[in-house]
Amino acid sequence: xxxxxxxxxxxxxxxxxxxxxxxxxxxxxxxxxxxxxxxxxxxxxxxxxxxxxxxxxxxxxxxxxxxxxxxxxxxxxxxxxxxxxxxxxxxxxxxxxxxxxxxxxxxxxxxxxxxxxxxxxxxxxxxxxxxxxxxxxxxxxxxxxxxxxxxxxxxxxxxxxxxxxxxxxxxxxxxxxxxxxxxxxxxxxxxxxxxxxxxxxxxxxxxxxxxxxxxxxxxxxxxxxxxxxxxxxxxxxxxxxxxxxxxxxxxxxxxxxxxxxxxxxxxxxxxxxxxxxxxxxxxxxxxxxxxxxxxxxxxxxxxxxxxxxxxxxxxxxx
Amino acid sequence: xxxxxxxxxxxxxxxxxxxxxxxxxxxxxxxxxxxxxxxxxxxxxxxxxxxxxxxxxxxxxxxxxxxxxxxxxxxxxxxxxxxxxxxxxxxxxxxxxxxxxxxxxxxxxxxxxxxxxxxxxxxxxxxxxxxxxxxxxxxxxxxxxxxxxxxxxxxxxxxxxxxxxxxxxxxxxxxxxxxxxxxxxxxxxxxxxxxxxxxxxxxxxxxxxxxxxxxxxxxxxxxxxxxxxxxxxxxxxxxxxxxxxxxxxxxxxxxxxxxxxxxxxxxxxxxxxxxxxxxxxxxxxxxxxxxxxxxxxxxxxxxxxxxxxxxxxxxxxxxxxxxxxxxxxxxxxxxxxxxxxxxxxxxxxxxxxxxxxxxxxxxxxxxxxxxxxxxxxxxxxxxxxxxxxxxxxxxxxxxxxxxxxxxxxxxxxxxxxxxxxxxxxxxxxxxxxxxxxxxxxxxxxxxxxxxxxxxxxxxxxxxxxxx
Numbered sequence: 001x002x003x004x005x006x007x008x009x010x011x012x013x014x015x016x017x018x019x020x021x022x023x024x025x026x027x028x029x030x031x032x033x034x035x036x037x038x039x040x041x042x043x044x045x046x047x048x049x050x051x052x053x054x055x056x057x058x059x060x061x062x063x064x065x066x067x068x069x070x071x072x073x074x075x076x077x078x079x080x081x082x083x084x085x086x087x088x089x090x091x092x093x094x095x096x097x098x099x100x101x102x103x104x105x106x107x108x109x110x111x112x113x114x115x116x117x118x119x120x121x122x123x124x125x126x127x128x129x130x131x132x133x134x135x136x137x138x139x140x141x142x143x144x145x146x147x148x149x150x151x152x153x154x155x156x157x158x159x160x161x162x163x164x165x166x167x168x169x170x171x172x173x174x175x176x177x178x179x180x181x182x183x184x185x186x187x188x189x190x191x192x193x194x195x196x197x198x199x200x201x202x203x204x205x206x207x208x209x210x211x212x213x214x215x216x217x218x219x220x221x222x223x224x225x226x227x228x229x230x231x232x233x234x235x236x237x238x239x240x241x242x243x244x245x246x247x248x249x250x251x252x253x254x255x256x257x258x259x260x261x262x263x264x265x266x267x268x269x270x271x272x273x274x275x276x277x278x279x280x281x282x283x284x285x286x287x288x289x290x291x292x293x294x295x296x297x298x299x300x301x302x303x304x305x306x307x308x309x310x311x312x313x314x315x316x317x318x
Numbered sequence: 319x320x321x322x323x324x325x326x327x328x329x330x331x332x333x334x335x336x337x338x339x340x341x342x343x344x345x346x347x348x349x350x351x352x353x354x355x356x357x358x359x360x361x362x363x364x365x366x367x368x369x370x371x372x373x374x375x376x377x378x379x380x381x382x383x384x385x386x387x388x389x390x391x392x393x394x395x396x397x398x399x400x401x402x403x404x405x406x407x408x409x410x411x412x413x414x415x416x417x418x419x420x421x422x423x424x425x426x427x428x429x430x431x432x433x434x435x436x437x438x439x440x441x442x443x444x445x446x447x448x449x450x451x452x453x454x455x456x457x458x459x460x461x462x463x464x465x466x467x468x469x470x471x472x473x474x475x476x477x478x479x480x481x482x483x484x485x486x487x488x489x490x491x492x493x494x495x496x497x498x499x500x501x502x503x504x505x506x507x508x509x510x511x512x513x514x515x516x517x518x519x520x521x522x523x524x525x526x527x528x529x530x531x532x533x534x535x536x537x538x539x540x541x542x543x544x545x546x547x548x549x550x551x552x553x554x555x556x557x558x559x560x561x562x563x564x565x566x567x568x569x570x571x572x573x574x575x576x577x578x579x580x581x582x583x584x585x586x587x588x589x590x591x592x593x594x595x596x597x598x599x600x601x602x603x604x605x606x607x608x609x610x611x612x613x614x615x616x617x618x619x620x621x622x623x624x625x626x627x628x629x630x631x632x633x634x635x636x637x638x639x640x641x642x643x644x645x646x647x648x649x650x651x652x653x654x655x656x657x658x659x660x661x662x663x664x665x666x667x668x669x670x671x672x673x674x675x676x677x678x679x680x681x682x683x684x685x686x687x688x689x690x691x692x693x694x695x696x697x698x699x700x701x702x703x704x705x706x707x708x709x710x711x712x713x714x715x716x717x718x719x720x721x722x723x724x725x726x727x728x729x730x731x732x733x734x735x736x737x738x739x740x741x742x743x744x745x746x747x748x749x750x751x752x753x754x755x756x757x758x759x760x761x762x763x764x765x766x767x768x769x770x771x772x773x774x775x776x777x778x779x780x781x782x783x784x785x
Contacts, residue, residue, distance in 0.1 A: 116720055123717050138714065147564055153473035154466040173462050174455015177473055179395040183564040183713050189395060189455065192386035224384045225455030286713055289564050314718040
């Protein structure tokens with residue numbers, strides 16, 4: 001823990017430096033990239049020359065550069081703006097969901113959470129008493145008419161240009177109005193220190209590419225007394241990667257993509273979004289609430305798997 | 319006993335001598351509790367202090383360990399604190415009702431109880447503000463409300479109206495108190511120096527001149543008007559914290575007036591209890607008479623009936639339809655898990671008081687105080703029923719959660735903090751009544767046809783002019 005804090009402060013001081021440097025020179029980029037490939041080196045005392053924005057050459061210890069990724073630190077401003085030109089969207093094919101819960105596990109691993117904290121949930125649904133039950137994966141819907149961001153008194157949760165709803169956990173005051181406002185209960189609260197904190201960041205498969213960049217987009221800074229939720233893995237999107245829930249699903253249930261490009265993929269199959277939701281009669285959960293979710297469901301018809309009750313009780317303890 | 323100044327034929331014109339007698343007598347009566355505190359009073363204050371300090375310790379634990387020490391979890395993410403908050407906002411409305419609505423509608427009997435109503439309003443709204451900070455996950459970031467405040471959020475509206483109402487209520491308490499403070503300043507000469515100094519400063523040099531009376535009465539008249547929209551807006555905005563969400567059970571256009579009606583009802587009951595206690599404890603039988611209890615009883619019947627009307631709208635109309643998730647919630651309230659509490663609250667807190675108080679015998683001090691106690695306790699539980707069952711009846715099913723996430727029963731920390739907040743309100747009222755007269759001398763005397771303004775300034779407006 002102590003070590004982590006130290007790490008953070010180093011990172012933060014470097015963040016400041018990064019801001020100062022602004023657009024780094026080509027040379028700077030190159031050094032960064034080279035160092036990126038290595039694992040954390042000991043404080044070697046080796047000096048590296050970098051050029052600042054105003055053209056001055058500066059010497060810094062190479063170990064300082066280690067945490068920086070070349071793709072750039074996402075500032076709060078950028079994290080609030082969103083990714084230019086994209087409209088992120090998800091399609092969940094209920095015919096494919098077999099309650100493997102790998103999306104839940106992948107998400108927890110990615111965001112260093114552990115049970116019972118789930119940013120994506122899998123629920124047993126049954127629309128009418130006589131109709132067949134089915135499993136439904138439920139992330140945050142990143143609504144286009146979000147009830148949660150409307151009520152936030154401090155603009156800690158906000159809607160971005162690319163459609164994603166994020167939380168600035170350094171600003172959240174923990175009033176939980178957004179949790180009361182969300183009709184889908186997508187939001188979770190950090191009820192205590194290390195609430196639902198999972199394994200250490202370094203053990204995560206995507207650790208290097210995501211955690212080095214400690215911005216709002218990585219959602220790794222959530223602290224006691226603040227609200228968290230599914231962030232559509234926008235840090236992964238910046239790296240042109242799919243969210244972990246999508247890649248972890250063994251059945252290809254979840255599709256992720258960009259509505260502007262009109263394409264969604266589960267990593268294997270790629271579809272035209274408009275055709276997929278037209279031909280498969282896609283719908284949005286509780287459409288009548290008018291929240292306009294960015295997550296579409298494909299009805300659980302002609303299913304790949306028969307419905308089976310889950311013999312295991314999940315998340316029985318805090 | 320003449321109970322109004324305008325009661326017509328039997329109006330007995332008092333001589334100046336009699337007026338001075340009356341004034342002296344009431345002055346002595348209202349100052350008596352300020353001079354001595356009996357053993358019962360000391361025990362009462364001590365007990366409240368212990369409860370309050372214990373609650374502070376509980377809050378310290380909550381600050382240290384986070385909100386996990388409460389029973390709230392991701393589904394029941396609002397609980398006891400929020401329902402207690404609505405309760406405090408509710409009873410604080412009574413200050414506006416008693417002191418302002420009755421004043422503007424030319425009732426006279428209310429005058430001796432205005433101060434009781436105002437101090438209840440001030441202390442309740444103060445603790446409403448505190449309890450909402452207790453509910454926050456990050457109270458250290460409370461300033462973000464001002465740095466990053468979004469005017470679009472009902473919470474910001476609430477912050478604005480609650481602070482405005484607190485300030486206005488304080489003024490509404492303070493203005494009519496000026497002659498009372500001056501009385502303390504002049505008569506309580508045996509008090510410690512700091513206390514006399516406080517009286518001196520707070521009295522603002524009051525000497526009862528015509529100008530002072532004029533300014534004070536005009537200020538009261540202005541606040542009187544101002545406070546009505548403020549009072550209605552604090553509780554309407556509080557209702558909107560719920561009504562602006564999409565949750566079944568809160569998603570109701572009826573919520574604003576429903577809350578306001580309930581607030582007047584609960585607050586009036588609070589004042590009746592306070593009247594009863596002060597009357598007994600401070601021997602105010604002569605000024606808080608059976609007439610007042612009788613009138614408050616009638617008022618409470620009226621308010622119970624209005625509240626019942628809004629309850630019909632709130633529960634019966636959706637129950638007629640029994641739509642989806644809301645239908646499940648209503649079933650749970652009417653016949654399910656919450657049914658015993660729901661029906662007790664509706665019957666003992668609203669229906670039965672409305673019926674019982676129709677009889678004059680029930681409007682005598684002891685029975686009406688008992689009935690009012692039922693109303694207040696029921697009003698508190700009603701707020702609990704407005705928050706908790708709705709949180710636990712979301713659209714999406716609650717699955718794969720630890721057993722304690724799917725239910726809500728407050729933890730001891732929550733109960734201790736809420737108990738401390740209730741004790742805090744009572745403590746403020748008690749301590750106030752130990753430093754200032756709990757009934758307003760000049761307003762009470764006005765009821766008897768004695769204008770202190772004239773008495774203070776005999777040369778400018780001669781007594782004979784009126785006779």
